[in-house]
Amino acid sequence: MKNMSKNLILTLLLAIGFLSGMNAQSDLEINKVFDQYGRQKGSVLVEMSREMLEGYDFTYYKSIVTTNNQEAADLARRCLEIDQKDAKKVKQVVSNGVLSSIYLQLPQKGEYFRLVLFNETTTPERKMTLIYIESEKDSEEILKIVLKKR
Amino acid sequence: MQEAEKLIERYYEGETSVAEENLLCEYLSGKNVPARFEAEKAILGYFASEKKKKSVWLIPNNLKWIASAAAVAAIFLAILFSNQPSATSYAYVDGKKITDKDKIFALAQTTVGNLMSGMNEVEIGLENIQSGQTIESQLDVFAGMEF
Numbered sequence: 001m002k003n004m005s006k007n008l009i010l011t012l013l014l015a016i017g018f019l020s021g022m023n024a025q026s027d028l029e030i031n032k033v034f035d036q037y038g039r040q041k042g043s044v045l046v047e048m049s050r051e052m053l054e055g056y057d058f059t060y061y062k063s064i065v066t067t068n069n070q071e072a073a074d075l076a077r078r079c080l081e082i083d084q085k086d087a088k089k090v091k092q093v094v095s096n097g098v099l100s101s102i103y104l105q106l107p108q109k110g111e112y113f114r115l116v117l118f119n120e121t122t123t124p125e126r127k128m129t130l131i132y133i134e135s136e137k138d139s140e141e142i143l144k145i146v147l148k149k150r
Numbered sequence: 151m152q153e154a155e156k157l158i159e160r161y162y163e164g165e166t167s168v169a170e171e172n173l174l175c176e177y178l179s180g181k182n183v184p185a186r187f188e189a190e191k192a193i194l195g196y197f198a199s200e201k202k203k204k205s206v207w208l209i210p211n212n213l214k215w216i217a218s219a220a221a222v223a224a225i226f227l228a229i230l231f232s233n234q235p236s237a238t239s240y241a242y243v244d245g246k247k248i249t250d251k252d253k254i255f256a257l258a259q260t261t262v263g264n265l266m267s268g269m270n271e272v273e274i275g276l277e278n279i280q281s282g283q284t285i286e287s288q289l290d291v292f293a294g295m296e297f
Contacts, residue, residue: 045242052239063261129265
């Protein structure tokens with residue numbers, strides 16, 4: 001009985017550890033970009049979850065914009081290379097051999113459709129934008145909504 | 151009676167088993183116990199009452215584990231709920247945390263705008279190539295040259 005209870009508690013503790021460290025995009029490489037550069041000077045990090053996005057088409061939103069941070073942009077590109085392996089590439093622009101834009105539809109995670117959008121502009125300044133979106137709506141529909149905002 | 155005396159003797163010698171001590175306790179706590187057994191009655195009665203007191207306050211082992219599991223489950227739920235949206239909506243600008251809803255929304259809109267303007271630049275470039283403008287403008291460089 002004691003052993004059984006100990007095992008139960010151990011399992012629960014492991015579950016706690018797992019869930020507490022689990023975020024929406026925690027299984028993705030791009031998470032490193034948010035973690036490493038999100039709170040630095042010259043960066044703008046935004047995270048919004050379901051409660052705040054009520055009435056919108058997204059259930060989760062996370063983005064980062066870095067200005068004149070080549071290192072962050074390069075890390076994002078390396079991470080995207082890994083994350084795009086199982087993803088559907090909607091759009092990709094490569095300028096002078098360097099990825100400047102990409103839209104990725106990631107594999108569905110549970111009931112959520114996931115999108116990653118990346119863009120880097122070099123003029124007037126080097127600005128990298130990386131967005132991760134989760135939605136209960138189909139990724140293509142979400143992409144249309146985002147693009148419509150233009 | 152003789153049996154009781156023998157048991158008491160063995161009790162003092164420390165030779166009685168638990169079952170025998172229980173038997174002795176039962177006898178001594180009963181009615182019509184001779185006065186000469188008062189001392190033994192007091193001793194065994196004291197220990198018996200102590201045992202009873204302890205058993206009243208003892209929490210069964212099962213209950214302890216259930217309580218521990220319940221406590222862990224409570225912590226688990228607390229962490230789970232603390233991960234809910236209200237706790238994870240924020241923004242950081244130059245390392246400074248922002249929790250104001252309107253400001254967070256405004257920053258998100260600007261971010262999406264950034265992305266779209268970046269894509270616009272690329273698309274304009276692509277459209278130019280498609281319409282031949284880029285090629286024409288590049289050929290213009292050679293327009294004034296004499297052969």
